[in-house]
Amino acid sequence: MKKNTGQRVEIDCRKCTNQADCCRFGAWIDLEEAKKILSLGIKGDFFHLEIDKEFPSGYKVGTSYEDEACAFQDLDGLCRIHKIDYDLKPLTCKEFPYENGKIAPIADVLCVIRKARIKKAKAAKSARKK
DSSP: OOOOOOBOOOOOGGGOSOTTGGGTTOOEEEHHHHHHHHHTTOSOOOEEEEEOTTSTTSEEEESSSTTSOOTTBOTTSSBHHHHHOGGGSOHHHHHTTEETTEEOTTHHHHOHHHHHHHHHHHHHHHHHHO
16 A cells, blocks of 8 residues: 655646635745735735744744734635735745645645545545445
């Protein structure tokens, strides 16, 4: 039996039935990306500045407070940053549901397509056992 190693599998976000789900808890983004976004005056806030050497600037900020939705999510569920300029959309947001080339652990909770694949795989495994 092949174990899921989290290796990159193709997920096409354009096929997602609810693209706002992945923004339910916000994201960690690089401080320099946050500064560019703030300079445009896009409605939204950043929270929890932290040192993190994994980010290019050495700092990260969150786009949500606690477990709330992303502060840049519009009433229609879409990203205000993306609407203005996709190139300014934070890298972690562009890459989701991937993180460092692998499925992000939170994708099992937030990604509609990922959850559907997990459910389908479990049903198939259950059917094989019968």
